[in-house]
Amino acid sequence: MVIGAGHAGLAMSRCLTERSIDHVILERGEVANTWRTERWDSLRLLTPNWQGRLPGFADTGNDPDGYRTVPEVIRFIEDYAKAISAPVETNTAVTSVGSGGTGYLVRTDRGDWKCRAVVLASGACNSPRVPALASAVPSSVTCVAAQQYRNPGQLADGDVLVVGASASGTQIASEIQRSGRQVFLSVGEHIRAPRVYRGKDIQWWMDAAGVLDERYDGVDDVARARRVPSLQLAGTSDRSTLDLNALTDIGVTLVGRLAGIANGKAQFAGSLRNMCALSDLKMGRLLETIDAWAHATGVDTAVEPPHRPPPTRVENSPPLSLDLAVGGIKTIIWATGYRPDYAWLDVPVLDRKGMVRHDGGVVDLPGLYVMGLHFMRRRKSSLIDGAGDDARDLSNHLSSYLDGRILKTGQSSESDSSSGYQSEVA
Amino acid sequence: MPMAAAASTVKNGVNVEALIAAREALTATPVAAQFKWRAACEWKNGTHSHSTVEGFYGLGAEQHRKRTFKFDADHPEVFASEDKGATPVEYVLVGLASCLTAGVAAIAQHRNIQLRVVTATIEGDMDLQGILGIDSDVRNGFGGIKVSYKIDADAKREDLEALVAQSQKRSAVYDIVTNPTNVVVEVL
Ligand SMILES: Cc1cc2nc3c(=O)[nH]c(=O)nc-3n(C[C@H](O)[C@H](O)[C@H](O)COP(=O)(O)OP(=O)(O)OC[C@H]3O[C@@H](n4cnc5c(N)ncnc54)[C@H](O)[C@@H]3O)c2cc1C
Numbered sequence: 001m002v003i004g005a006g007h008a009g010l011a012m013s014r015c016l017t018e019r020s021i022d023h024v025i026l027e028r029g030e031v032a033n034t035w036r037t038e039r040w041d042s043l044r045l046l047t048p049n050w051q052g053r054l055p056g057f058a059d060t061g062n063d064p065d066g067y068r069t070v071p072e073v074i075r076f077i078e079d080y081a082k083a084i085s086a087p088v089e090t091n092t093a094v095t096s097v098g099s100g101g102t103g104y105l106v107r108t109d110r111g112d113w114k115c116r117a118v119v120l121a122s123g124a125c126n127s128p129r130v131p132a133l134a135s136a137v138p139s140s141v142t143c144v145a146a147q148q149y150r151n152p153g154q155l156a157d158g159d160v161l162v163v164g165a166s167a168s169g170t171q172i173a174s175e176i177q178r179s180g181r182q183v184f185l186s187v188g189e190h191i192r193a194p195r196v197y198r199g200k201d202i203q204w205w206m207d208a209a210g211v212l213d214e215r216y217d218g219v220d221d222v223a224r225a226r227r228v229p230s231l232q233l234a235g236t237s238d239r240s241t242l243d244l245n246a247l248t249d250i251g252v253t254l255v256g257r258l259a260g261i262a263n264g265k266a267q268f269a270g271s272l273r274n275m276c277a278l279s280d281l282k283m284g285r286l287l288e289t290i291d292a293w294a295h296a297t298g299v300d301t302a303v304e305p306p307h308r309p310p311p312t313r314v315e316n317s318p319p320l321s322l323d324l325a326v327g328g329i330k331t332i333i334w335a336t337g338y339r340p341d342y343a344w345l346d347v348p349v350l351d352r353k354g355m356v357r358h359d360g361g362v363v364d365l366p367g368l369y370v371m372g373l374h375f376m377r378r379r380k381s382s383l384i385d386g387a388g389d390d391a392r393d394l395s396n397h398l399s400s401y402l403d404g405r406i407l408k409t410g411q412s413s414e415s416d417s418s419s420g421y422q423s424e425v426a
Numbered sequence: 427m428p429m430a431a432a433a434s435t436v437k438n439g440v441n442v443e444a445l446i447a448a449r450e451a452l453t454a455t456p457v458a459a460q461f462k463w464r465a466a467c468e469w470k471n472g473t474h475s476h477s478t479v480e481g482f483y484g485l486g487a488e489q490h491r492k493r494t495f496k497f498d499a500d501h502p503e504v505f506a507s508e509d510k511g512a513t514p515v516e517y518v519l520v521g522l523a524s525c526l527t528a529g530v531a532a533i534a535q536h537r538n539i540q541l542r543v544v545t546a547t548i549e550g551d552m553d554l555q556g557i558l559g560i561d562s563d564v565r566n567g568f569g570g571i572k573v574s575y576k577i578d579a580d581a582k583r584e585d586l587e588a589l590v591a592q593s594q595k596r597s598a599v600y601d602i603v604t605n606p607t608n609v610v611v612e613v614l
Contacts, residue, residue, distance in 0.1 A: 224559065268606055269606050274609070353561075
């Protein structure tokens, strides 16, 4: 049983089909539902068209280096579902997953299913991750999560505070500023990257140099790696870089991390300069890795010489507070990240933060798997292009499990996640 | 809240006349009001560092003290440190408590309230999951700070509460702790 017909669930479906494993995909809406319902109008993928390699499918369109619009992504995922004849039950929302007999009992709004294994491919970005201090925002200011944002026309006239400067926040800030509103962008930890480096897309470099293939069990601190925010990147026809300097150039005012809201005043941390310095240093390390790889492989000679973007400009004394109650800010956009929603999961596999406990997608409970989480098995796990390798690995594990080739201990206590279960492919 | 208009008979050891004169002088010449406070810190070993405080800038000139104040900072043995001084966060608590307490004395003097005993205890809650990087939702700094005053003085409770409230309003460290500050850290 696969829950969710986004690209991740479909990629898993294709791998299961290859192994002749009977399965069904349950989808609460249509195929590619998230792209139909939770993305803003102008969004384009930040990954180029060639970087959408799914198991048994490679469709780069006419322009491999272009970036898909949302309707194009929907069509692309639909085409994939058709191409692999995915067994999708649409308009079927899973309401609970519990242990039952030798496997799982999956309840939906259209009947119950019994199955031996479940793959959670319900997405890593179901709900906005809004900080608790949002509750202190004065009622005169409208709050919109990035997931609900569609276009500047939906916003009241007046200034806009965008909180969060990763991919979503920088893209939305840029669009709103260009619509004629003054945008204040609250900047915490962020990852800066040039769109094009030495004449090639940064994604090309990260793919070629193996950065995106780095494994979860190969990094020093996987918990930390999984928290790293998305790169400040946008897919635009002119392949321009969307960093803080570009936003400053069009008039966006940078402020520090939103630290608190007291008496109707938003307070920003005085650490903006350091956040930018950290990000510049991190980008420098990425570009050094790329240069070293280019040198070692001889790619060097075929591309432009190395260069470094100028440091991020930060004004001497960035504003430390904004009066939300009486100032010009009429809207706050929370681009503070996303989180999965597992309200319907009735098996004890969540940690105290509501995240699934898993080892590279193999969940703490025999026969349960997850897909599409950030840095789940590889740095690229949450990307469209990353689903293939993960689905191949996990379908292999799942198949061994179904064949009884996985060693299990303490299997009798089904609902006890601390039963010392060890997974191992025999 | 009755303000004492009569000449002060109270002795809290605060020279209010001098403070008021200074305020008038600095109102007239704002440049003289520009101060720079300084400390120097030298790493010793492990988490132990030694800081000194001597000169500062103010009243339009470099100012020197008769002596240099010395501070050792370290971490307790439970952190596998040698405990050669208070932790830096405890210095913050010391700073806040002593700033508020100085304010209490000065304002009491101004309001003609004779103080006999003033004691403050201060406690900051900290979830170490923040600085240890265990949980990114937990901040590094204090989750909250509580200061409790015991004041024995010739005044009603409301007057003492007003005193403590005014002290917070005028306190530099209270402002530093409750409001953000732009910080620049450079490597020379
Ligand atoms: C703003 C944004 C931009 C992104 N841009 C890119 C990009 O440029 N390139 C890239 O490679 N990646 C990008 N991603 C990351 C990733 O590709 C997307 O998040 C993608 O949607 C994840 O695919 P998925 O299949 O894991 O989950 P989803 O696409 O979210 O699919 C999950 C499916 O599960 C269904 N579902 C959820 N709960 C239930 C339930 N209880 N019962 C039944 N069905 C359920 C949902 O309806 C949905 O269809 C972006 C993500 C976001 C948020």
